[in-house]
Each structure stands twice: as structure tokens, then as C-alpha cells.
Amino acid sequence: MMKRFISGFLAAGLVIGSLSGCGVSTNTGATQGAGGTTESSAATVKATGTEEQITWMFWDNLDATEDLITKGYKQVIDRFNEQYKGKYYCNVVTSNLEDYYTKLNALVAAGNTPDVFICDPGPNLTQYVDVGVAADLTDILKNKESEWYKTFNDGIFERITYDGKIMAVPTNFAAACVFYNTEIFKKAGVEVPKDYNDLIEACKKIKEAGYTPISCSAGTSWCLSMIAGYLCDREGGPDNLIAVNEGKLDWTNKSFIDAGTKLKELSQYFQDSAAGDSNDQATANFYNGEAAMLVQGSWAIAQINGNNPEFESKCGIFQFPGIEGGANPNRMIVKTDNLVMSSSTKHQEASLALLKMFTDDTAQRYTAEVAGKIPVTAVKIDFDKAPKQFAYISDMMKTVTGTLGFYNESLASVEAGDFFDNAMVDIYLGNATPEEAFQKVQDFYTKNVWKK
Amino acid sequence: MNKLLEDKKAAVIFLAPAFLLFTLILFVPIIQVIYYSFCNYTGLTKPDFVGLKNYIYMFTSDETMKTALKNSIFFMVFSGITQQVIGLFLAVILTNLKWGRNLFKNIYYLPCVLSSAALGLLWAFLLNPKIGLNQLLGMIGVQGPNWLFATKGLIPLPMWVIGFVALWQYVGQTMMLYMAQISGISRDIYEASYIDGASKSRAFIHITLPLIRPMLVTTLSLNCIGSLKFFDLIYNMTQGGPNHTTEVLASHLYTQGFKFFKYGYASSISIVLLILCMVMTVVISKCIKVETYEA
Numbered sequence: 001m002m003k004r005f006i007s008g009f010l011a012a013g014l015v016i017g018s019l020s021g022c023g024v025s026t027n028t029g030a031t032q033g034a035g036g037t038t039e040s041s042a043a044t045v046k047a048t049g050t051e052e053q054i055t056w057m058f059w060d061n062l063d064a065t066e067d068l069i070t071k072g073y074k075q076v077i078d079r080f081n082e083q084y085k086g087k088y089y090c091n092v093v094t095s096n097l098e099d100y101y102t103k104l105n106a107l108v109a110a111g112n113t114p115d116v117f118i119c120d121p122g123p124n125l126t127q128y129v130d131v132g133v134a135a136d137l138t139d140i141l142k143n144k145e146s147e148w149y150k151t152f153n154d155g156i157f158e159r160i161t162y163d164g165k166i167m168a169v170p171t172n173f174a175a176a177c178v179f180y181n182t183e184i185f186k187k188a189g190v191e192v193p194k195d196y197n198d199l200i201e202a203c204k205k206i207k208e209a210g211y212t213p214i215s216c217s218a219g220t221s222w223c224l225s226m227i228a229g230y231l232c233d234r235e236g237g238p239d240n241l242i243a244v245n246e247g248k249l250d251w252t253n254k255s256f257i258d259a260g261t262k263l264k265e266l267s268q269y270f271q272d273s274a275a276g277d278s279n280d281q282a283t284a285n286f287y288n289g290e291a292a293m294l295v296q297g298s299w300a301i302a303q304i305n306g307n308n309p310e311f312e313s314k315c316g317i318f319q320f321p322g323i324e325g326g327a328n329p330n331r332m333i334v335k336t337d338n339l340v341m342s343s344s345t346k347h348q349e350a351s352l353a354l355l356k357m358f359t360d361d362t363a364q365r366y367t368a369e370v371a372g373k374i375p376v377t378a379v380k381i382d383f384d385k386a387p388k389q390f391a392y393i394s395d396m397m398k399t400v401t402g403t404l405g406f407y408n409e410s411l412a413s414v415e416a417g418d419f420f421d422n423a424m425v426d427i428y429l430g431n432a433t434p435e436e437a438f439q440k441v442q443d444f445y446t447k448n449v450w451k452k
Numbered sequence: 453m454n455k456l457l458e459d460k461k462a463a464v465i466f467l468a469p470a471f472l473l474f475t476l477i478l479f480v481p482i483i484q485v486i487y488y489s490f491c492n493y494t495g496l497t498k499p500d501f502v503g504l505k506n507y508i509y510m511f512t513s514d515e516t517m518k519t520a521l522k523n524s525i526f527f528m529v530f531s532g533i534t535q536q537v538i539g540l541f542l543a544v545i546l547t548n549l550k551w552g553r554n555l556f557k558n559i560y561y562l563p564c565v566l567s568s569a570a571l572g573l574l575w576a577f578l579l580n581p582k583i584g585l586n587q588l589l590g591m592i593g594v595q596g597p598n599w600l601f602a603t604k605g606l607i608p609l610p611m612w613v614i615g616f617v618a619l620w621q622y623v624g625q626t627m628m629l630y631m632a633q634i635s636g637i638s639r640d641i642y643e644a645s646y647i648d649g650a651s652k653s654r655a656f657i658h659i660t661l662p663l664i665r666p667m668l669v670t671t672l673s674l675n676c677i678g679s680l681k682f683f684d685l686i687y688n689m690t691q692g693g694p695n696h697t698t699e700v701l702a703s704h705l706y707t708q709g710f711k712f713f714k715y716g717y718a719s720s721i722s723i724v725l726l727i728l729c730m731v732m733t734v735v736i737s738k739c740i741k742v743e744t745y746e747a
Contacts, residue, residue, distance in 0.1 A: 101711065102706075105710055105713060109715075127713060131494060131497055218601075219601065219693070221695075272581070273581035273582055275602075276581045276582075276600060277581070413712075414711070415712045415714075422695040422696065426695050431603050431695065
């Protein structure tokens, strides 16, 4: 009898345990979802089950991050669930950045596209537009919600507009620049470099002073590719990028080869572990005071200040320098974080309410004043509250005469961008000369893009 | 029993569940994948039949495929040899141990039951230049290599490292299978050989080795097939990088399918992988002659 009782008790425990494992947490903020993604939800408001529920997918864990932008996004979700309590509820599906598109693609392919998801501009967004996954927001923005549309800054929709159709809503705007440690610069007796030659001279002096001149991640190839993109732009300007995509210019053109040669030269001044360091590790090298410079997007402000608030006072910023005899250097690599609404969502009103909340004054003010990224709307900013780096970037943006997207995100496809990134890693690792590396990109374009 | 088998209705009823499961879970998807491998298919639009285009591209233009194929074959040969030799060695040693056999058996088998994802991350941390083994080497003045990010050589260092980790993880399984086989050999045969003057090493060569041949076919097939479709440690330790130098067939398939949305092309890679696995199984079973002895 006792044996039967124990067996029954254990069996009941197993059943209850299994069932409880299937549930979705609504207050701890973390349960394992399909495909290894983590499903989390706002800590303050619980879903009652009677609301209209939507899903938002994002590339960072809202509950286990020091990134201030991510924390801001969490606040938006909390506000949304609070404000629409009993009416709408937003469930959050998160993934790490490296696996984000893999997991999103798997959800899309399985017919489980999140109602709203974050997306990079360029080929990543293009693939969702091409297959009809992204909803066309033109009519909503320009007619039904014209007041909301008017709040956005001019030109902000440019890179997310396809054949005149707006396919996403931007949430913030970042520019890639060179962050530098003012203390190390002072100790090494270095001034902010005015051109590429100055940059090399500065690197030499910093190295002699016993510091790593530049922290870079080649383990996360787009970080290295960002420097390569700047060098390509500084050598050849915007026309080169347009021309290679249209098949009017070869990748073996002198300006690209020269950019590759300079990348190799500059990479001598990276930290020893650059080949294996991830993006986070490379950024940590910088805010921990081990490296003098970091070439990154302004989203790094949130990461730097979030992880080491004391570093803010000694963090300076300058524009990636030009090359003597090269193109106009007064251009910056910029990108927006964008929210895409699924074309198959059955909760359009709720999804739109969420999109609006991401771009309302509270969220946009937080973007600038706390996270240090550039708002997408004309919200009034208190510069005294904002990180110092935000003011530097804002000043820089006033004098910039042109912008370009990330080089890898401005190419013909995700695969083309990946190919470019890897070719740059090849140059850095010494596996290929700049000529050989760009010949590989040329071959890829010939076969897959230009289809000559 | 015979009467039951003569009843065709009963046979159909008994076979139906297994047949349905096999058809739905295995046969239909394989046929689907074969069809997709001849298509341009993004997973989001309808498959567009392109004939042999995917296969032609794979063998003529895809440089990563060549790297992946080379790495997969290296991995199969490396795992096949090392796991057989070390697995058999451990099995023989442990079978003859009088004390601590179960303890060591569990120690060697333990990595096999742990999650590959967790082990991959653990080793990636250990071999990370910032926080791992290289820091220890640095303390004694030795600059460690880039364990997971070196790219030089026909088989770059990360492939050897991952091969070693896979050996550490799976050698326990080979060992256990050999131990089971060795334990089944009658002690009488050994004792008879010792009476005839055979040494332990001669007994191993002339008794143990011939009698474990059936298990050799099994373990070698498992090693080879497992190595060819190997994915998890690669994905968790290097993601196929840097610049695809540690890509294997399964990781290349994954990248093409889930990163670039090229499900048609990924399907064609999976068919090549399937054929390779089948070829290896046939080669092993044909090359190693197994005779049944009454042990």
C-alpha cells in the first residue's frame, strides 16, 4: 500500500512538473521558448489571458543586460502592458544578437512570425520585404496616422522605404565613430588625428606608451568590416559603393585594394586577441582602459556607460579620419534600429499601439538622455541629462555632409555582406593579400550578383 | 505465433503504427528534401524547380563547400582512428581492472551524457585568449596559440582542437560498447590460451581482437556517421569561423538554410551528407569481414 502511495505521489509530481514546465512565465521574465529563444514578459504586469496578446522579438535579453538601450526597450514594454492593461498584452521573445536572424527566420519559415520584430536596414530587411513578411506601413503612416508620421525627423525613413513603400518604423539612430580614451591620449602625447596618416602616427605613439592603440573584434566580423567600410568609403566615396552594386565598377578597383592595404596596416595596432575577441570583449577592452580607441556605432555609448559609468568623463569621440587624396571624409556610417510589423498579424491595432509607444516622447527622450543614441523624432532633449558622448555625436552630425549605411548592409544581399566581412577578416588574418581578398569578392559578385 | 502471422489482418494492424511513423517522420521528409534539393527554395515562397543547378554550384563554385567537405572528412578520419584506438585501449584496461572499474567507467562516460552545447561553450571559454588556457600559459611566459581562431594550414588548429574535444566527449561511448563485447568473451578461451603458453598481448591479438570485430563494425559506423553529421561543438565553439575555415557539412547546411534562407541549396548539401553517410556504412560493412564465433 505504501509502495503504491509513493509511486502515485511521484507520478503526480512528474506530471505536475511536466505541465508546469510547459507554462509561460509572466512575472519572472524568462522561460524557454521554441528554438532556444527566451520568452520573457514584463515584470510589473501579468497577462490575465483575456487581453489581445501580441509578440515582439528582440535581439537582447531584456532582463539580463547592462545595455541601456535594451533597458529602455524593457521600459517601453512595461509601459505598454501597464497602459493597455486588460486590453493588449505584449509577450517578448528574445535571442542573443548572433543567433537573432537564424531564429527569426526559423519562426518566419514555420509560419509563426512575431507580430512585431526588430530588424537591421539593408539586405536583412529586404529579404522580409521581398517575401512579403513585412507589412506595408505607408498608408497607415501617411494617411491614417499622419500626426504620428509628422513627429519623425526628415529623411529617417529613407533606408527602410522600398519603391515608395515604408516597410518599418525606426526607433533610434546611430552613427559609427571613433571613441577614444582621453587619458591614454594625454599620457601618450597624442592629439585627435586629422587624417589617416595622423591616425597611424597616433597608434605608434600609443603602442610605445604601452597601451593597445585600437580595440577591435575580428571574431565578430562585422566589427572589423566597419573599419574596412570606412576605409573603402574614405578611399573611393559613395560612388564606388553604388557602382559595385550596379555592376559598373569592379571590386578589384585600386580604391578597394588601397583600402584593404590600409586595413592590414591599421590592424597591426589591434589587441593581440582581436582574432578571437567578440564584439562585447572588444568593447570591454576599451571601457576597461586597456585600449585607446574603439571604432563603433554610437549604440556603444549605452554599453560603455552602462558597464562602466566612470568612463563617461574620459570618453571622447572623433569622426573616422579621411585619407589624403581620397574622397570627402565628411561622411558617417549610420543606421537605424527598425521595427517591422508582420504582414500576417491578426493584431494590427495592438501592434501599431506598440510601435507608437516605441517612438513616443518618453521613449525617444530616454534614447537620447539615458542611452545616448539619436532620437528619430524631433523630441526636445535636455543635453545636461544626456551622456557627454551624445552631445559630441550631435555636434558631429551637424557638420556631416553625407551618410552611408554599414558597408556590409549596403551590399546586394545578406550573403554578399557576409562575403565582404569574411574577405576583410582574411586580410586581417593574413590569409589573403588585399588583391586576393577583393578578387574573391569580385568572383562572388560576378557569379551571384551581376550574373555575368 | 505462426498462426498469428498467417492472419494478414493482424500483420497489417501490428505493422501499421511503425509503418505510419516511419513514413511520416522519416520517409516523407526525405523525399521532400530530395525534391527541394532540385529547387530554388527560400522557405517562404513556393519551390522553383531548377534541376541540377544547386549540385553544379556546390561542386564547381562553392569554396566553402570544399572546406566543409575537407573538414568533415578530416573529422571522420580523426574521430574514427582516435576513438577506436583509445576507446578500445580504455575498454581493455578497465575490463582487466580489479578495483575502481565502475568509477573510471563513469568518469570516462560522463562527458557523453552532458549537453554538447554546454560543453562547447565550456571549451570555448577555456580556450578563449582573454580568459582561458592562454592566461595560464602567459603566467609561465608562454604565449599560447589562437586555439579557436588560427587559420593556417591544410587542417587549421581549431579543427584539431574540436577533434580533441569530440574525442574527449565521445570516447566513453566507444569504450562502453567495447567493454560490453569484451565482457561477453568466455574466460575459458583466455585460460586455455594461457595454458598453451600465450602471453597477455598474444591473447589480446589472437583472441580479443577477432572476437570484438562485430563491435568494431558497429562502433566504426557510429563514429563515422556521427562525425560526418557533426554540428553542435562546431556551432558552439567557432560557428564555422573564422571565415568558414572550420565549417563542416552540417554547419554549412545550417548557415545556407537558416542564415541566407537558401533552403533549396541547404537541402542539396543534406543529400550529399546523406549519401556520404550511406557510402561509409556500406564501405565499413563490406571491408571488415565479420565471422561469428561461439565465444
